[in-house]
Amino acid sequence: MTAINVRGLRKTYGSHHAVDGLDLDVEVGEVFALLGPNGAGKTTTVEILEGHRRRTSGEVTVLGLDPGHADRHWRARIGIVLQSTSDAADLTVHEIVRHIGGCYPNPRGAAEVIDLVGLTDKSKAKVRTLSGGQRRRLDVALGIVGRPEIVFLDEPTTGFDPEARRQFWHLIRRLSAEGSTILLTTHYLDEAEALADRLAVIADGAIVAEGTPATLGGRATAEAVVSWSGGHREHAADPVALIMRLVAEGADLTGLTVTRPTLEDTYLALIGEAR
């Protein structure tokens, strides 16, 4: 069953095509990551899926409905973490989480969600006093307090310290294990690799590659680089065969390394091609 289905999505601002013929399918229960450079159209796409922006053309369904005509029952089933927020400055963390939770039919407890994002000791603090990363964690809390079936997260971990990032990954895996569908955008390739079942790279408003973290852009079948003592370096489609040959030849193999392209290498190559 597909949770998100997008065909030929276009969004133009004046003469600028922010999203230009984008297709996307996300299955129920999947963790899907959208990657792409600044201005690629990630936020525009995600906000159209959330029902925040109107599209110029194309077909979109999220949980079987067109987000452009969604009602409150549909909104109760999705959770949103926007790219940046600045609301509720005068309320405390607990007050705003409890209030937003109270708008959903079957919310999580405020204290529970605050604990999930690691803000318990800031529970009684005014939102305006939170640090950037703490504010971001609050946004995540507000996005999941309603027990959504789909969670949209637009660069959720911007400003997170390394420990908070790990904690967040753990949270996403937990939500996923409970059956939620997750669509997130990120600029952190390690994050995409750690979390995503599948991912897609957007450039100039269209998807240039799609796959699992291991196979994206032909990564699994790309040539490996084998290097060994004496500054030797060789590209090989089948590094094992190469090493066997080197062993047979009696080459000095101290300092042997075999590297596959990282997700970052693949990503940069894809973005380079798209330019």
Added chain:
Amino acid sequence: MTTTSLAPAVSTLTIGVRRGGIELLQFMRDKTSLIFTFFFPAMLLLLFGAIFTDSYDLPGLSAAQVFTSSMIAYGVISTSFITMGVGIATDREDGTLKRLRGTPVTATAYFLGKLILVAALTAGEVVVLLAVGVLVFDMPLPSEAGRWVTFAWLFVLSVTSCGLLGIAASALVRNSRTAGAVLNVPVVALQFLSGVFIHPITQLPDWMITFASVFPVKWMAQGFRSVFLPDAATTFEAGGAWEHGRIALVLGAWCVVGLVLCLTTFRWTSRRD
């Protein structure tokens, strides 16, 4: 997961009332607007009362009564209309509206919360002004129950019409920094045109009274005078009577106009997204 779709939606009324609570909490914590909202009309009343001390040659009518009723009309307008308009512009700018748009909160629930906020603030405002009138200017409070009944329906109609018009007007405001200034233009102009600061209103040219009679302000001021002034003071009114029926009719009509306007012009976001 499936429990989400099975549990019944939280009603618009419940969410609206909770919004009202949260709005009040936020407003109370913003000391600047709190002080400005409550004490600005009170200060005006103190100034007017101190400047115009002469009495009318009508038994039982003092300048303090006239100014207190006028200031109540002013206070109700500024608290319901301006606070509403500025509040929504602020919510649009700081992302409160966008946040709510992504939840099951409906526009109606949001409006209801705002109306609860302005009704509570306006009630507080009226209490402050009456306290100044009674304690500083020895204004007598009406003792007949009928006058308080008039006060009650007048209050409800005034807050509702001004509040709804404030929601509608917020669509015209580009950003929250200029909102106060922009919204005060029609308010201050109408107050002069409607004889809120000029008593008796009959000093104004006829065309001005006719023009002002289209808008709610004149009728609110007249209504509040009918609550706090002796009946003999009707000689100072443009129509020579309190005209309660007409007041209710005009304010009721503006409630409908305001509702239609706010349902047709309300925008959740500021940019053309």
